Amino acid sequence: MTSYALIDFPLIDPHAHMVSRTTDDYEAMRKAGVVALIEPAFWLGQPRTEVGSFKDYYASLVGFERFRASQFGIKHYCTIGLNSKEANNEALAEQVIELLPLYACKEGVVGIGEIGFDDQTDAEDKYFRIQVDLAMELALPVQVHTPHRDKKKGTTRSMNLCLEQGISPEWVIIDHNNEETVREVLDRGFWAAFTIYPHTKMGNERMVEIVKQYGAEKIIVNSATDWGISDPLAVPKTAQLMLEKGIDKEWVKKVCYANALAAFGQSGQMNEMDWLATNSIDQREKFSGNSVLRGGQVPQVMDGKIIR
Amino acid sequence: MLQHKSSMNPLPQHIPQKSIVAFLQSILSQSATPTAQQWLQEKLNSIHTDFSTRHFFIAFSAAFRFFEKEEISFSTLQIQKANELCLGWNPKGMRAYEVARLIIFLHLPTTDKGTYFETVNKLFSAADMGELVSLYKSLIVYPYAEDYTLRTAEGIRTNIKNVFEAIALDNPYPAKYLNERQWNQLVLKSVFNGSPLYKIVGLEQRANATLSQQLSDYAHERWAAGRTVNPELWRAAAPFTNKALIHDYQKLLTSENNFERQAAALACLQSQHPQALALLNPYPELKNAVENNSLTWDNFSIAWYQSLIQ
Known part of the structure; x- marks a missing residue:
């Protein structure tokens, strides 16, 4: 069993695709200290062919998924956008772009995302720009997915594109960084997010080295946990490892909590009081606190082997 | 044994939306900041003069950014007034941003019923959790209230408990308008969910x-x-x-x-x-x-x- 004994502060996972995860994951994340998470709109593994599929997906991000998270004491936020892969279906992309303003202004939407490049096609470039413009219009941060292939060039190109559209780099979170991309991202004033994801993106031992080398300013850790082999506890595990390896606790708090809050909090939609006000008290008291007695609303926590 | 009439077919009732809006505005003026009130007025003007669904939806969503999240404390007189304006309506428990949303909603043009419901259906289907709660709470005062029964029955099917309870609890709409099957589903689901009957x-x-x-x-x-x-x-x-x-x-x-x-x-x-x-x-x-x-x-x-x- 992994121990999180050294973590005595709250954590945020600013990139987690919870629609693909179970309630066990929510429970484990909460037990490991995650108080809030951000779910970027992304691609579901299977391409969508109708605009209605996007509509219902966005609705679930601001509806049922938010409720599901709340049952486990986790505050759920999201970013709304058209992902890079599906931007290549232009006829569909046009309709999806029309939909975005409907969702982007909703409560708890903390940015436009995840958008960016996959294959670095012209269509991807076009819809990336349109969405950066929308973010500026609505005063929302942008969460940028950088490509798996031709990553270094794709990351540079993403930042160029953002600056060309006129958005200020402190409003942009460049995600899925590695040892090869981090320096340029930080030097140009963007937020540098790292996804701790087995086999493909970052490992947490490498993450420790990055923080040792670059410090804690503007660096953010996330899990990007999704339908693939991924780890919803990547943020707590990385925080624990950093502390074990002697990284200053204040630094760990920054990269696993405060920086994500500062970056996405610029939306005005994410406030520390959202979770501090409710999570410090027993769930049962919360429901009776305002004398609205709601029977049966206490989340079931199953400890034993017997399921009743 | 007590016998009750089990089927109710309420006649369409005239609900004075203008007076309700004036009442809601007087409630907001108690506590809302001048910025918020000005924002709302601008949105209402643009809905009135140059209606577009996009701006209507965005205003409805954004209301919570400008108005208080706390429950409003209504005076007994205000509660009485609400009930006079629309029989059974009790705004207790509403939050300021929900009052603002209701004002915006009641500005939706109603002359063409088909167009009206096209917009309403789109608003419901794109609504987030908090918006659904706001929308269902105030069904009783809506124009064409009697035509919201299928929408309400659909809402009862939700798995989101606070949305369900916005319909089922402290809400006069279901008892007044739902048919027996819809009503029974509401009660059974309340029991099943552990909602206070x-x-x-x-x-x-x-x-x-x-x-x-x-x-x-x-x-x-x-x-x-x-x-x-x-x-x-x-x-x-x-x-x-x-x-x-x-x-x-x-x-x-x-x-x-x-x-x-x-x-x-x-x-x-x-x-x-x-x-x-x-x-x-x-x-x-x-x-x-x-x-x-x-x-x-x-x-x-x-x-x-x-x-x-x-």
């Missing part, structure tokens, strides 16, 4: 024989599985007490659980069924408590929910 408006008035049987069947299923049932359930069942229910009360009266015994006593007296009343003879103290009003369904429910959270 005493907060359902019209629970006793809308009792019916089908529902009583469904509730008794539900209790039997739970008992067969070794589970307990919410004893408030008997309040909804009692007005149509039948033989099966008499057996249920008999079982409950011998229960070790005090709440179950109390619920059975309340149900027996509420039913006024001779056989049910006879069941109480061996329990004079329970019978007296109900008869002298020291035990009522409302104080029973409050004590029951209190016990659950301890």
Whole structure:
């Protein structure tokens, strides 16, 4: 069993695709200290062919998924956008772009995302720009997915594109960084997010080295946990490892909590009081606190082997 | 046995939306910041002069960014006024941003009913959790209120508990407009969800024989599985007490659980069924408590929910 004994502060996972995860994951994340998470709109593994599929997906991000998270004491936020892969279906992309303003202004939407490049096609470039413009219009941060292939060039190109559209780099979170991309991202004033994801993106031992080398300013850790082999506890595990390896606790708090809050909090939609006000008290008291007695609303926590 | 009319077909009722908007605006002016009020006024003007669904949706969503999230404390006079404007309407529990949303919603053009519902349906289908709560809370004051029954029945199917409770609890709309099947689904789902039944408006008035049987069947299923049932359930069942229910009360009266015994006593007296009343003879103290009003369904429910959270 992994121990999180050294973590005595709250954590945020600013990139987690919870629609693909179970309630066990929510429970484990909460037990490991995650108080809030951000779910970027992304691609579901299977391409969508109708605009209605996007509509219902966005609705679930601001509806049922938010409720599901709340049952486990986790505050759920999201970013709304058209992902890079599906931007290549232009006829569909046009309709999806029309939909975005409907969702982007909703409560708890903390940015436009995840958008960016996959294959670095012209269509991807076009819809990336349109969405950066929308973010500026609505005063929302942008969460940028950088490509798996031709990553270094794709990351540079993403930042160029953002600056060309006129958005200020402190409003942009460049995600899925590695040892090869981090320096340029930080030097140009963007937020540098790292996804701790087995086999493909970052490992947490490498993450420790990055923080040792670059410090804690503007660096953010996330899990990007999704339908693939991924780890919803990547943020707590990385925080624990950093502390074990002697990284200053204040630094760990920054990269696993405060920086994500500062970056996405610029939306005005994410406030520390959202979770501090409710999570410090027993769930049962919360429901009776305002004398609205709601029977049966206490989340079931199953400890034993017997399921009743 | 008490007999109630189980089917209700309310006639379309004239609801004075303009007076309601004026009332809501007076409520907001108590606490909202000048910036918020100015923002709202600008949005209303643009809805009025240059209506576009996109701006309407964005204004409806964005209201919560400008107005308070806390519940408004309404005066008794204001609650009375609301009820005068629209019978049964009780704005208690509304938050300032929800009042603003309702004002925006009531500015939706209504002249063409088809266009009106096209926009309304789009608004509901794209709504987030908080927006659905706001939308369902105030159904009773909407134009064409009688045409929202399918929408309400759809809302009852939600798995999001606070959305469900926005419809089911402290809301006069379902009792007034839903048909018997829709109503029964609401009550059964409230029982299943563990929502407090005493907060359902019209629970006793809308009792019916089908529902009583469904509730008794539900209790039997739970008992067969070794589970307990919410004893408030008997309040909804009692007005149509039948033989099966008499057996249920008999079982409950011998229960070790005090709440179950109390619920059975309340149900027996509420039913006024001779056989049910006879069941109480061996329990004079329970019978007296109900008869002298020291035990009522409302104080029973409050004590029951209190016990659950301890």
